[in-house]
Amino acid sequence: MGMKELADDLSSRRSRARAMGGGGAVTRQHEAGKLTVRERLDELFDAGTFTEIGILATHAGIAPDLAGRETPADGMVTGFGKVDGRLVCVIAYDFTVMAGSMGRTAELKANRAREIALTKRIPMIWLIDSAGARIQEAIGSRNFAATGTLFREESIMSGVVPQVAAMMGPGAAGTAYIPALADFVPMVRGTSNMALGGPPLVKAVVGEDITAEELGGSKVHCEISGCADLEVADDRECIQVIKEYLSYFPSSNLARPPVVSTSDPVDRQDPELLTIVPDSPRRAYDVRKVVRAVVDDRHFFEIKPAWAKNIVVGLARLAGHPVGIVASQPMVLGGALDNDAADKAARFIMLCDAFHLPLVFFQDVPGFMVGSKVERAGIIRHGAKMLYAVSEATVPKLTVILRKAYGAGYYVMCGRAYEPDLIVAWPTAEISVMGPEGGTNIVFRREIAAAADPSAERARRVEEFRKLIDPYIAAGAALVDDVIDPRETRPVLIRGLEMAQGKKIDRPWRKHGVMPV
Amino acid sequence: MAEEIKAHITGVVFQIAAKTGDAIAVGDPVIVLESMKMEIPVEAPRAGTVTEIRVEEGQTVQEGETVAVIE
Numbered sequence: 001m002g003m004k005e006l007a008d009d010l011s012s013r014r015s016r017a018r019a020m021g022g023g024g025a026v027t028r029q030h031e032a033g034k035l036t037v038r039e040r041l042d043e044l045f046d047a048g049t050f051t052e053i054g055i056l057a058t059h060a061g062i063a064p065d066l067a068g069r070e071t072p073a074d075g076m077v078t079g080f081g082k083v084d085g086r087l088v089c090v091i092a093y094d095f096t097v098m099a100g101s102m103g104r105t106a107e108l109k110a111n112r113a114r115e116i117a118l119t120k121r122i123p124m125i126w127l128i129d130s131a132g133a134r135i136q137e138a139i140g141s142r143n144f145a146a147t148g149t150l151f152r153e154e155s156i157m158s159g160v161v162p163q164v165a166a167m168m169g170p171g172a173a174g175t176a177y178i179p180a181l182a183d184f185v186p187m188v189r190g191t192s193n194m195a196l197g198g199p200p201l202v203k204a205v206v207g208e209d210i211t212a213e214e215l216g217g218s219k220v221h222c223e224i225s226g227c228a229d230l231e232v233a234d235d236r237e238c239i240q241v242i243k244e245y246l247s248y249f250p251s252s253n254l255a256r257p258p259v260v261s262t263s264d265p266v267d268r269q270d271p272e273l274l275t276i277v278p279d280s281p282r283r284a285y286d287v288r289k290v291v292r293a294v295v296d297d298r299h300f301f302e303i304k305p306a307w308a309k310n311i312v313v314g315l316a317r318l319a320g321h322p323v324g325i326v327a328s329q330p331m332v333l334g335g336a337l338d339n340d341a342a343d344k345a346a347r348f349i350m351l352c353d354a355f356h357l358p359l360v361f362f363q364d365v366p367g368f369m370v371g372s373k374v375e376r377a378g379i380i381r382h383g384a385k386m387l388y389a390v391s392e393a394t395v396p397k398l399t400v401i402l403r404k405a406y407g408a409g410y411y412v413m414c415g416r417a418y419e420p421d422l423i424v425a426w427p428t429a430e431i432s433v434m435g436p437e438g439g440t441n442i443v444f445r446r447e448i449a450a451a452a453d454p455s456a457e458r459a460r461r462v463e464e465f466r467k468l469i470d471p472y473i474a475a476g477a478a479l480v481d482d483v484i485d486p487r488e489t490r491p492v493l494i495r496g497l498e499m500a501q502g503k504k505i506d507r508p509w510r511k512h513g514v515m516p517v
Numbered sequence: 518m519a520e521e522i523k524a525h526i527t528g529v530v531f532q533i534a535a536k537t538g539d540a541i542a543v544g545d546p547v548i549v550l551e552s553m554k555m556e557i558p559v560e561a562p563r564a565g566t567v568t569e570i571r572v573e574e575g576q577t578v579q580e581g582e583t584v585a586v587i588e
Binding site: 331334336 | 525544549552553555557560
């Protein structure tokens with residue numbers, strides 16, 4: 001063949017790979033409500049910026065039943081391209097080729113993509129739509145003994161580059177550990193699921209009859225297990241949230257979060273802030289209203305919105321600078337912290353700290369849950385994760401006490417001792433080891449019991465107790481930096497962020513701490 | 518179009534804040550639940566007219582239970 005013929009041959013090889021698993025498989029993919037892997041990548045990357053590597057790959061030729069067949073790109077598209085002008089690396093499974101099963105060649109391609117992401121310090125994105133390992137190629141000790149590299153490398157890449165694993169189809173068995181080790185996991189409703197053991201294995205091992213959706217669908221992981229971050233309606237929305245998530249993060253921990261311009265005035269004072277928190281301390285409200293009234297363009301990208309709803313975490317911007325928000329949610333459990341809430345907040349704080357995103361805490365926390373149920377579930381251990389994460393974080397930390405700041409809740413929500421660069425209170429703030437009712441019952445137990453009218457005595461003592469937890473006392477002792485008009489919250493936070501930008505904290509040398517997981 | 522308003526938490530009905538026929542705006546409390554010593558409003562997800570209140574004061578409602586219907 002001459003060079004022209006060789007070039008034509010190359011072109012036809014590429015065309016065969018781009019046809020993926022063929023017409024029938026592509027139709028079935030669409031009928032399942034899913035885009036094909038190549039359509040997904042078209043949605044993800046800026047037009048014309050994707051460079052594919054490994055398009056000519058096929059299976060490793062070790063499974064007899066694959067002899068004479070090709071597996072286009074070996075069921076996985078890998079490469080790099082630009083998302084909103086910045087490079088990212090991608091590993092995208094192709095369900096139309098052998099159900100997106102992970103073959104040996106595909107594994108080499110994935111290793112290559114991760115190597116690019118790590119050594120060039122660019123974010124790593126997985127689009128998962130895979131039946132798991134390709135058993136035909138993994139069976140036997142010779143084939144299996146050396147595998148597993150991906151999870152070790154993903155662990156090592158954690159906190160170095162942003163890692164996103166989008167569930168856009170099944171993610172069975174070992175594949176489910178890819179999202180487990182990633183920073184952000186959106187799940188498409190209805191088409192995605194993940195489980196360490198799929199329904200047939202579950203049936204065989206524990207005898208349970210269950211569908212993949214019931215076992216590990218988006219509702220399970222976004223509302224019950226907390227293994228995923230955001231439920232999305234379809235593939236397009238999934239790609240959209242990946243892009244938005246990335247927009248808050250630097251390409252690696254060597255860079256700073258990208259700053260965008262905003263038309264939202266830095267000195268905007270939202271009058272709504274005067275009415276969101278009710279006069280009665282017993283009355284709940286949706287703290288997200290406070291967050292939205294403060295952040296740029298009222299835009300808040302909430303993470304894990306449907307799990308551990310007693311704490312709200314998410315990403316937003318202040319004067320164009322990305323920040324992580326951690327807010328008590330009085331609407332659920334009165335904002336009291338439990339095991340899952342502590343876990344959710346601790347992980348989010350570590351995520352923001354790893355990538356230099358300042359943290360803004362909004363406190364209205366009556367403390368940690370008590371009782372045998374939470375103690376048996378290890379609330380001490382889980383609560384400690386949050387103490388640990390907020391103590392470790394060296395990014396700028398800003399604290400606004402909206403209302404209750406009780407007990408260890410005050411600590412984990414970045415109280416004075418946890419190095420907030422600015423800590424301010426609204427006039428409604430109550431800073432106390434515990435609430436007036438509970439505190440009075442303990443401190444004045446004898447006096448109340450001995451009184452002629454115990455309930456009147458209790459009410460009188462509660463009122464006295466309440467006077468002691470007034471924020472002006474803490475401000476008078478310079479233990480909070482200021483009491484602010486709620487409307488000033490946005491300008492005060494923006495000035496605090498600007499002040500804290502050059503924050504530099506040195507910790508004593510250690511290999512690493514012992515995280516109370 | 519009718520829309521059911523569901524309790525987002527389990528609690529005891531502390532107060533019925535709206536009555537049948539009331540016009541309500543997004544975010545207005547329809548009922549108030551008591552849980553964890555807190556009064557927790559169940560808010561209208563959109564504007565409309567209350568056509569039905571399905572609970573009474575003092576009643577325990579479960580998370581996800583319909584407490585009212587708006588039109």
